[in-house]
Amino acid sequence: MAFGLLKYGLSRRRPVKRFLAARPELRPSYDVAIIGGGGHGLAAAYYLAARHGVRNVAVFDKGYLGGGNTGRNTAIIRSNYLTPEGVAFYEESMRLYRGLSEELDYNILYSERGHFTLAHSDSAMRTSRWRAEVNKHLGVDSEVVEREELARLVPLLNMSDEVRHPVLGALYHPPGAVARHDAVAWGYAGRAQELGVEIHQETEVTGIKIENGRVVGLETSRGPIACGKAMQAVAGLSGQVARLAGFTLPIRTVPLQACVSLPLKPFLDPIIVSGSLHVYISQSDRGELVMGGATDPYPRYQTSSTLDFMEGLMAHILELFPFMVDVPVLRQWAGMTDMTPDFAPVMGLTPVENYYIDSGWGTWGFKATPVCGTTMAEMIATGRVPELIKEFRLDRFRNFSLLGEKGAASVGH
C-alpha cells in the first residue's frame, strides 16, 4: 500500500484539504495575464512562479480547467518527429513528463507503452524510415520494424494480406507513452496556485487593451484588469483571440474527434497508430479503448460529433483488430484543433509588444504541454526567445522558413 493512501485513509480530517483554490476576486493588476486555462497556460503559469519567481500571475478561462483540448485529446506522448527542431523540442517535453508526477506531487499516470505507427504502403514505409533515421541521429529511440518483427511485437495485429490495406511494417518508438490528461492540468493548476498564481475559471477574456503597440490590460467578463505582459494559449480559438489583439494567424480551426469503449480487461498495451487508415488506439488504465481518427474534412468552430467519423473509424479499427467486433463504444466527442500550414506550432513573439503566443498546436498539443510551459515561462520572464522554440516563430510564414512536420503528423489531415 502506498504511504500516501495510508496517511489519507487514516486521517480523520474532514473536509479534506483543498487542492484547487476557490476562484478569487479579480485584482486590478497582474504582472502576467495568461489567456487559456488548459495545460499549456497552466504549465506556463506554474513555471513562471516555480522557476522564475514571477508569482503575480492570473490565468483566465471562459470555461473550466483543462476543458478544451487538454481534456479532449487522446493523451499520447511521443518525440519521433521529422524535423530536428521538432525532435529536440518533443524530447525535452518527454524528459519533463517523466519527472512530472514527482515535480507536481500529483500522479499524472505517465506510462510508457511503446508507440507503433503502421505503414500500409511503400511510401509510408519510406516516411517511417525517414523519421527513424532523423530520430536516431538525434538520439531518439526509434526504429523501422518490418512485418515479421511487428507481428512478434504486436501479436494481436491483423497481418493478413486479405484486407484492404495490408500492414507492411511500422515505425516503432519504444518510449511512446500515455498520461492522464486531466491530471496534467490539475497538477499544474494546484501547484501554481500554491505559489500564488490566481486561476479565474468561467472568466472570459473579451478584449485586449493595447497602447503604443504594447499590451497593457485585458477586458474580461468580470471586469478589466491591467497587466504587464500577456500570453494566449487557447488552441482552437487562437485565431479569434489573436484578432482581439489585432493580428491574424495562418491557422485554420478544424474539429478532431475521438471516442472510448466501455472498460475492458486490459489486453492492448502499446499505442497503435495508422496514418493511412486514420486510426489511433490505446487502452487506458481504466480499461477503456481510447480511439481517434482524422480531423474533420472542413474547418469549423464547433465541437459537435458526427456519425460519419464513428463509422469510418470503426471500419478501419476492425481491419486492424477484427476481434473487436463486439466491443461496445461508450462515448464520442470532439475538440477544435488549430492547424498551421506546416504542421508545426506557432510560439513566441507577436506584433504586439509583451504579448506572447502559444498556438498552432493542431493535433499534437498535449504531448508538448510541459515544454511549452517551461519555454513560454522563460520567454515571458526573461524577454528572450529560448533556443528550443526559435524556429516556431510566427514570422516564419512571411519568410518562407516553414518546418515540414506533415510527414510526422500522426494521422491524416
Place this chain on the structure above:
Amino acid sequence: MMTRLPEPAGLLLDRTEQVSFRFEGRQFQGYRGDTVASALAANDVSVLSRSFKYHRPRGIHSLSGLDANTLVQVGPAPNRFADREPLVPDLEVTGQNYWGTLRHDRLAVFGLLHRFFPVGFYYKAFYKPRWTWPLWAKMIRRIAGLGTVDTNAPHGYFDKQYLFCDVLVVGGGAAGLAAASQAAAAGAEVILVDENAALGGGLLYGRADAGGIRAEEERARLVGDVEGSDRISVMTETACLGRYADNWLPLVRGNRLYKLRTKALVVATGSLEQPLVFRNNDLPGVMLSSAAQRLIKLYGVKPGRRAVVATADDEGYGAALDLLDAGVEVAAVVDLRMDAPRTAMGDTLAARRVPVHAASAPWEAVAQRKGAGVARVRVARIEEDGVCAPSVDSFSCDLLVVSGGHAPAAALLRQAGAIFTYDSDRHATTVAELPSDVFAAGDVAGTSGLDAAMADGRRTGWQAAQAAGLDVGPEPAAPAEEEPAAAQAAWPIFAHPDHKAFVDLDEDVQVHDLEDAIAEGYDHVELLKRFTTNGMGPSQGRHSSLNAVRILARAKSRSVDETGVTTVRQPIVPVTMGHLAGRSFEPVRYTAMHFRHLEAGATMMPAGLWLRPEFYGDKARRQALIGEEAKNVRDNVGIIDVSTLGGLDVRGPDAAEFMNRMYTFAYLKQPVGRSRYVLMTDLGGVVVDDGVACRMHEDHFYVTATTSGVDNVYREMLWYNAQWRLKVDVTNVTAALAGVNIAGPNCRPVLETLCDDVDLSPEGFPYMGVREGHVAGIPTIFLRVGFVGELGYELHVPASQGEALWDALMEAGKNHGIRPFGVEAQRLLRLEKGHILIGQDTDGLTTPHEADMAWALAKKKPFHVGIRSVRMQAAKGLTRKLVGFEMPGVGVEQPKECHLVIRGGEITGRVTSVAYSPNLDKIVGLAYVAPDQSEPGTKIEIRVDGARMVNATVAKIPFFDPDGARQEL
C-alpha cells in the same frame, strides 16, 4: 426469493418455448421472450456481476440497461446489458470483474479497504520514488476493466440501411403512440421506434389507476390505432443512438445500423426513474419500482417475498399495489415527501392495510449474513434534506423497491440543442426551449399523468407533421384541464457516516466521494465528473448525474440550473464496433486490364485506391524479374498499364488561360496536337503534382495527373475556377479512360500493325506530339511521351475497351518480344532517366528550384498559383537541392530510400530514390544534399542501416541516354 408467476403475468413470454442457457457454468431454463436478466431472476439468481471499484455483488437495479449492474459477458461479447440481452438457446453467460468466483470474489477486499482508496486515489499515490509507478501501473492494469475481449472472436455480419421519413417518433409509450397516429392522420409518413419488444412504454408495466386496468385498455387502443395506419412503420427492439446535425439519427436493430433522416423529430422517450441514495443502496434485492413492475408484468417474475417500498413520488404506490397483486407481502411504503398528496392509490393501499411512513427515508439497507441480498431496511424520519432522525424502524425484507423520482430521458433533445431547466418547486427537470424541427411529447416534456401524455402526443404529432411541410388540418383539441404535475421529494440523497451510499452504481462513486472532491476544489460540474468519474461509466450518468449536480449545487449554495449539466454525448446507448463499421465498404479500384495482370502472374500493389502490377511472375525472383522487365523495354518493347494516372478534361474558351494559371509552365501558345509538361505548386510554392497537358483543340486540354494526386488536383481546379469564373469546365475522366504505355525500340512496328489512321512516322508524329485515331479499331488518344526514356506512346482509350486494347497489343507484339512491365521496372527506368516522382522525390516543402525543376517555370507570365512564393523562395536561395548520385554496382552496401546524407555529423539531406541499374551496372539514385554538395563529382556520405557510412558521388542526370536520343527516335 424470486420465482416465476403464473399467467397472465409475463406479457413478453412465450411459455410454450423453453430456452436453456448457461450462467457461470450452470445450466438454467428460461422462456422465449426473457432477457438474460429476467431468466436469471426467475431462477432466483440475484448476483449478476461485480462492481467496478469495490467488487461489490450487483444484481438487477433498473432492468432497462440504465446501470452497469447487469453487465455480463455473453460468449465472446464483453459488457452486454443482461437486462437488454434477449435470451436465445445455448447462450454462454458469465458475470464480470471478479477474481475467484462470482460468489466469492477475492477482490471484494477493496470494499473493506475503501477508506484507503478515496476518490481519485491514483492521483495521490504510487509515484514516489519515480521507478515504483510502472510497477503499480502494472498491478492497477491487471485489475482494471470489466468484460474480457476474446481476441479470437470471429467477425460477424453487420450491415447498414438508409431510411427517410416525414416524422420520426422515438418512444412507443402513450405520448409516442398518440403522436405517431396524429402525425399519420395529418398525412405524414411516420416511423415509430421503440427499444422494447412490444409497444406501450410504461403502459406495459406501469399502473395508471388504482384498479390497475386502465393502462392495458389505453395501450390496446393506442397500439390498435398505430397498427391500423398504413402511414406508420413500426420498429420495435430498435435503439436510437443519438441525434446528429440536421435530424440525422442512427438506429440499431439486430445486426443492422439504420441511418435515418427525418424532416421532423418527435422525442417521446419518457423519463428515467432515478435511484435513491442511502447506505447499501446497491445490494442485490434493491431495485427501482419500474424494475419490479417490469419483472412482474413483462417477465412474470415475482421479485421477492417481502418488500419495502421507498418512494420520492407517486410511482412507488403503484408499484406497491402491483407487488401485492403478485403475491408479495409489502411491509411498508416509505414516502420521502413531507406533504404527499392524497391519491386513489394511496387510499387503496391503506385499504389493503399497508402502512405508509410519510416524511421518512430508507436510512440503510442491511445485507444478509450469508448471501449477497438485502435482509433488512432501516427507516428513519427525515428532519431536513438528507438528514434523518436518530431513531429508526427496522423492517425485514428480501426486496427493497425504490423510486427516487424521475428525470426526463432527454439525451436526444439535448443533442438537438434543447434547453432544460430545473423546476425547484417540483424538484424536477423540465424542457424550456426546443429547436424548430424537434418536438418533445409526454413525460420527457414534463407532462404528468396519462391523459396529459396522450394529449401532448396528439399535439406534437400534429406540429411535427406541420413542420415536415404537410398541409395539416386544424390543431387537435387540448385536454380540458391539465393535471398539475405532482412534486417529487426535494432530496433523495442520504449520506451515512459509514459510507457506501452510492450515487453512481457504475463507478462506485459514493456521496462522500463527491463531497470530498468538491472540498478538494473540483467544484465545476465537469471537473467533478472527471475527477470522481461520476457519470463516466457505461450508463453515462443517466442514473447519477442529477444527484451529483444536486450535491454540487448544495455544496456551492447555487441552484441546479446555475450549477449546470455535463454534455450528453453520442451514442446514447453503447453500440458495438461491428454495427458502426458495417460491411466496411472501402472501394478498391481495378483498371480495365486488372484480370489480365492477374492471369500474367502479377503481384499487385496499392496505389491510392487502385491496385497496380508491381512486377510479373514468381515472387521469389522479384529482383531478377524487375531487371528483366526493364531490360526488355530497353531492348525490345514493353507495355505497362497506366490507367490509374489521373485524367482531366479542361474545356472552354478560357481553357488555355485556366491552364496557365493552374500550372507553372506556359500554355497560351501551346499548339494543338502537342503536349507539354505540367507542374503544379500550392500557395506556398510547394510542388504538389505533375503530368502532361495535351492540347486537343483550341479550347480543349486533356491533362494527366499523378495517380494519388488527381483527386486533389481536380478539387483545387474546381475551387479556383469557382473564384476566377473563367469560361471553363473541368471534368475528372480518370475512371472513364484506360491507358497503356507501350515503349521500347520495337514499339512502332507493333503499333503500325494495329493502326492505319495515324501517321506514326517520326516526322508525322514527333516526340511530344498528340494524335487522335484508332488502335485495333478502338478510338484512341495517342501521346508520344518518354517517361521511361524510350520511343513510346501512351494510348488512352475508353475504359470499356482497355482490355481489348491490351489483348490486341500483346497479340501484335508477340513477334517483337513484347512483355508487360510493372511499376517497379518503370521506377527503375525513370530513375535511369532522372525523372522525379512527386511525393517520393518531393516532400511537403519541396520547391521547384530545390527539385531542379526551374526549367518548368514560365519566366514571363504574370501569375500561376503559388508564383509569389516560388519567386520569393528563389530569391532567398536554396537550403537543399535534389541531385543524382551514383555508386559502384558491386562491393558497396546499397542505401535505402530515406537514409540520410551526413556531413560532419550534421544531416544535409536524404536519399529519395535508389536502385541498382543492371543496364548501367551501378547503383543510381536521387538525394537531397546541401547546395554546396550539388556539383557533379562531389563526394557525399550516406548513413545506412547499422549506422555505417557509405560513399557516393553526385552525378549528372539523366544517368542514361543524356541527350534523349532514344525517346526521340
